[in-house]
Amino acid sequence: MTLIKDENWWRGAVIYQIYPRSFQDSNGDGIGDLAGIVQRLPHIADLGADAIWISPFFTSPMKDFGYDVSDYCDVDPMFGTLADFDAVIARAHELGLRVMIDLVLSHTSDQHPWFKESRKDRSNAKADWYVWAEPKGDGTPPNNWLSIFGGSAWQWDGRREQYYLHNFLTSQPDLNFHCEAVQEALLDVARFWLERGVDGFRLDTINFYFADKYLRDNPALPKALRNDSIAPGVNPYNHQLHLFDKNQPENLEFLQKFRAVLNPYGAAAVGEVGDAQRGLEIMAEYTSGGDKVQMCYPFEMLQPARLTAAGLETTFARMAKAAPDAWPCWSYSNHDTVRHISRWSLSDDAARAYTSMLVCLRGSLCLYQGEELGLPEADIAFEDLQDPYGIEFWPEFKGRDGCRTPMIWQTDNAQGGFTTATKAWLPVTAPHLARSVAAQKDEAGSMLAHYRAALAFRRAHPVLRDGTMTEIRAEGPVARFLRAGDETMFCAFNLSDGTETINLPQGEWQGIGAELGSQPAARNVTLGPWQICLARRVQV
Template sequence: MTLPKDPDWWRGAVIYQIYPRSFQDSNGDGIGDLPGITSRLDHIATLGADAIWISPFFTSPMKDFGYDVSDYCGVDPMFGTLADFDALVTRAHDLGLRVMIDLVLSHSSDQHPWFRESRQSRDNPKADWYVWADPKPDGTPPNNWLSIFGGSAWSWDARREQYYLHNFLTSQPDLNFHNPDVQEAQLDVARFWLERGVDGFRLDTINFYFADKYLRDNPALPKELRNDSIAPAVNPYNHQMHLFDKNQPENLEFLRKFRSVLAPYGAAAVGEVGDAQRGLEIMAEYTSGGDKVQMCYPFEMLQPRRLTAEGVEATFARMAAAAPDAWPCWSYSNHDTVRHITRWQLSEEGAKAYTALLMCLRGSVCLYQGEELGLPEAEIAFEDLQDPYGIEFWPEFKGRDGARTPMTWQKDNAQGGFTAGPRAWLPVTAPHLARAVGAQAGVADSMLEFYRAVLAFRRAHPVLRYGDMTGITAEGPVIRFTRQGAEEIFCAFNLGEASQDIHLPDGRWEAIGGALGAQPVIEGKANLGPWHYCLARRV
């Protein structure tokens, strides 16, 4: 089946993120793979998602589990083959699902042929494909930039007698996007996958493509302004204002080039904006005007602290001030963050309220695998850790493995139905087994059935996908707003622990969403208990 070429398919879409190592293992080696994903696509289609986003499956030494790419156009053998990928795309399209894949353009593995050639000398054909710099006279790195994974962002290479830049692991050197040949090579990567039928890309670290060409020092960030949403609080990365190691103005022209590559295919891109201070403004800059990427996700809803009504109001106010036509892609959880059920200490009722809110906000949505099961963060012992980030900062920061454990499909199976082998790459925990797909499917009040219902509700009311959003106001713990388009829907969510009485806007309103637990409207008023919400249509 070939899906219709709709250049706006992404607008308001619900995108389901798959972490391939942990979704489904098809060959018993304990690691998820592409055939495994294909075998489970029915679950995502039944959930009601519009698209899938698959985290990296490219050829890689796996120092950062696929985010260190050594061949952008190859499939790592642990995940399968290009033929397996083609079969996955075909099956997804047959089910009406679009396919997005992760592109890690800002950096490669140090095992990539480009870097191997680049580091040989200062005058080879790819000598300028990565960010190289001479040391200071005393031999120290060229500036004060820090790596998100700890320590200096510069590593010494004895062959060239220069430092190379790496914003992440030392084995992930940063490409030099000031070189037009690098840009064209990465655009060719996008073309390769578009020709294989993908419908779009998630662009990893989209604001890291360019570094300041003068390599100026970053200024210090006052302690009161530090934010640990990008790196853990114990990481000195948070002590700098990252003015020069990312977020450079040259990025805008490259994103325009990238958009022009997408256009003939009707494809879309969602960028990850990793910036704790200016994430919303950068997102607005990258998605406004219709000539760069279609959407980005900032970190406002991936924060360690629970999202409040006041926070929602402030987020949308900042976004509107930056660019009214900006298009966000909201998410609460992903492979890099503690699962939001645990991070925000949510009850089952609270988790459902936040999910309903997410589905009513203006923007697209990313759901992370297992979120629909209400999975908490898994407790992982130090000896079971795989994540280099967690190993580096243990025990103050336990890393990302707790969000990356295998998907659980069956309750009465030691490995949750994830693998037929004796052991998964990360342990399957008892709390996750209790919430397996098989334990929740068909159970009326389960989290899984709630997600299915709320996605169906969003699909049944296109105004929630495409409509305007007005009157965004926080009244204590209640966030309220109206979605306007072919119909008008009033939304109010009590994100607090005490009951609240609300008055709807003037006019006649009919309560909807009763099957989701939305509260009744009586004479223009609604009583919202803790985690209750009101959805009403103007009549």
């Protein structure tokens, strides 16, 4: 298959996230790698995805498993070589898959040559490449900013006798985007990978690039307004309204520069908006106007609380108010959140209903590896934890390892076909083995079969990829809306264990989506627990 040149390929696309440490190990060391990705790409193509997003594989000391980069333009040896990455690009494109890679631009590792030079003294060529600040008169940090990983966001450095900013681990110093040379260096990184053939980027923590140049204190956030979607309740990070350590207006100009780099290549970017209070509004700001990033994903569907019909209505109303042309990228699970099967306590029937609804939403979509198998969160013992976040906040919060365990390819294999090693970097759990790709691939009623059918349904109806979405409302637990474009489609989803009756809009409707379990179209439709109704307006 040859990729069709299309600068709007991202619009409504289904993007499959690969966490490379856990996708496929090709050399028996217990850690996934790029050659393993090449081996398993046909699975993603058969699923019906349009693109892959690969989490970081760059050179790194792995304090935060690749989100602490020490060389933006090379592959960490544990994942392979640049030649292995080129093979990923070539094979993906052969299969009709576009390739997006994860760029972590807000911070580097403290082992990056840029930071090593910057911290030497206050007069070197990169002295202002990171956010350095004088202590207060009593030697304490310059302001009250907090790290997502716990404690102050400032770390003392004895060489410069200054503090440096780190929104995450102390080993992840924040770059100073107020320095033009930093911006240009990062744009050059993007150009390097675009020249290598990537089709776009997932931009980690896109709203963290700039910090307030005056380093003003964040105000307190009233307890009633706190939201634990980014950090667990045990973390005081949620006690602040983050007005000054992120979400700065200067970010818009940088995103315009980034978009200008993307355009000649027909490439796209999706940004991660880490903000529990204003995520939708920031997403709208960053994606509207056609001159910044094409997509962002906010955290509204990554919340601990189950997404309800009322929540869907509120989410789309807020987004429409913020910017009508905003373009979201929706996801239920990723490498930082408890898998939604467990987070929302979903039965298989409930999971199918939520998947069917996801493919009918306006926006692009991200699926996280193993989601198509219905994998629950893995239960990881403390002694097996790798995630510094989980280790810091155990036992109230168990971290992110439970969603990062190996992909399960086979049931009759102790390591699920992920590795030939006797032990993987994270354990393979028994509940996962029963849901392997091999066990589900030929089973008509499997979760994998449902995901394949759902993605095929979305592809067969272009209105779902780029049509309008109107009349979004909740009728009790039923979420309902219209999609309109080359056809008009009615969509309704009973997000409950009860039975509900709904009325279809005026007009003549033809039932569709039987392969997804859609109920026949009628003036009045009764939806049993987790049932759906999809119908096409008949033109007269």
